[in-house]
Amino acid sequence: MKAMIVNQFGGPEVFEAAEIDKPQIKPQHVLVKIAATSVNTVDTMIRQMGAELPLSPAAPALLGMDFAGTIEEVGEGVTEYQVGDEVYGCAGGLADLPGTLAEYIVADSNLIARKPKNLTMQQAAAIPLVGITAYEGLQRAGIKAGQNVLVHGGSGGVGHIAIQLAKHFGAKVFSTGGGEPQLKLIEQLGASAINYRTESVEDYVQKHTQGVGFDLVFDSVGGANMANSFAAAALNGQVASTVSMCELDLTLAHFKGLSLHVVFMLIPMLHNHGREQHAKILKALTTIAEAGELTPELDETDYQLAEVSKAHERLTSGKAMGKVVVSI
Template identity: 35%
Template sequence: MKAISYSRYGGPEVLEYGERPDPKVGPDDVLVKVRAAAVNPVDWKAQAGYLDGMMDVVFPVIPGWDVSGVVVQPGVSVPEFAVGDEVMGYVREDVLCHGTFAEYVAAPVRTLARKPRTLGFEESAALPLAGLTAYQVLHRALAVREGETVLVHAAAGGVGSMAVQIARHLGCRVIGAARETGQDRIRELGAEPVVYDERTFAAQVRALAPQGVDAAFDTVGGPFLKTTPELLVPEGRLASIADGEVIGLGGRYFWVRPDSDDLAALAALAEEGVLSVQVAKTFPLDQAAEAQRANAQGGLNGKVVVTVEWDA
């Protein structure tokens, strides 16, 4: 099969496009014919070696954790899916090796759910990691409730935009922080925007929520995370997916996990029209390095997706 891979740590320059062995299908795996795979910051961070202390690596590595595609072969212990089913998944395993930037991926069944009928393959590939992160932080780390006010950082981005929509669906008032370029997107999602400006950020939030916010979802870390605790009500909750220093600030550091039930819940929200997915740019598989550069550059209101073309 054709795939993107790297044989040493580095930036986009280490990515190679070429032939790789077809994946073996274990008992609990599902062989998926890949139609699209989203690019996430964790892809190029792992590729640069930032996760070396956390995860074993078997080179050459095929990057990518997000995927959408069509079932080609269920494993012998997988009654959940049949040949021809359209699926999406957050295909994260315990070892960096077999990713989704390829024509085929053997995905553990626990990482998959059926693709939303209302979304195309590109949008469906952009949903799993970002959507699961937002869903699990709001439900588990922050346990937000109807009527609460929630502050979402980088609210126009991949994870942030999902968090805004899910929090709104849960009956929360949402304040969304973003750059100037993301303000209109935040309004479209039903949140009240504030602009990232180190001098005025806190004052902007206080003007909208003088008593403080009930929960804050950090996706950026750094100075804006450090400012956030002072914006909470006395019993307010704080969670970050970007900066472990949140623990010292009294919050929770959260890492998303694959969960087929949560993924199915996201698919249901998409089919109900509650959750929309915005794709900013697409690249063919052989241009995955350019897709990675676009994702790392940032500033996009939506996800970067790699597509795999198949003959009809």
């Protein structure tokens, strides 16, 4: 089958076209003809860092985690799916799991679900990693109807899904962005936009919560921005972070009695632990999408498999809105 592989880790140009063996079916797995995949930040980190990142596969590596496609073969023990089902999931591209920058993947049936009927393959491929991350973070932080929820980075891959899910759960949603296109998208998604470049945390906390703070802060920016999340949270508030690889002073979190939820959605894939939870979340996301309450935003660019280098360049440029998708 056709694939784009990495023989040497580095810049976006390292992808090479190759013909590799089509994967063989295994028990509890399904063989999927891939229609589309999407690029996530972790994909660019693996491509750049290689062995420096503990979750990276060894070279020659087949990257790519998300996919949408059609089942062509069902493995022993799989009863929920059959040939011809359109499915989506996040099932490869790290450690010893071959990725999705190819025509086929053999995916663990606990890492997939039927794709939303009202979404295209490209739209469905944009959801799994960011959708599971956003859903898990909001759920672990105990989101409830009527809460004031702040999403940092609302025009990004995880953030724009978190806005829609928070609204689905009945919250009043606010979100930060740094430019007119980003703020416009945030408003279109149904959140009140906050320009973090022109408004201080203190200003927008006062403006939107009368100084009380947000009940739940979902931080898809992370790193140094987590200090802003602590400052924006209410007393005994909840903070969910997707980027927590940093040193941080927790003094403010202590004195405000905050709860911090670190979301690392790759754990089930890396450790083969609780994979069925991903299937459960994906099924919930399908239901929400089919109800018209979740539609991924696709970047204006359009790439084919041979152009994956350009897709990686697009995501790392910081200019992409929503998700960068690659059609196979």
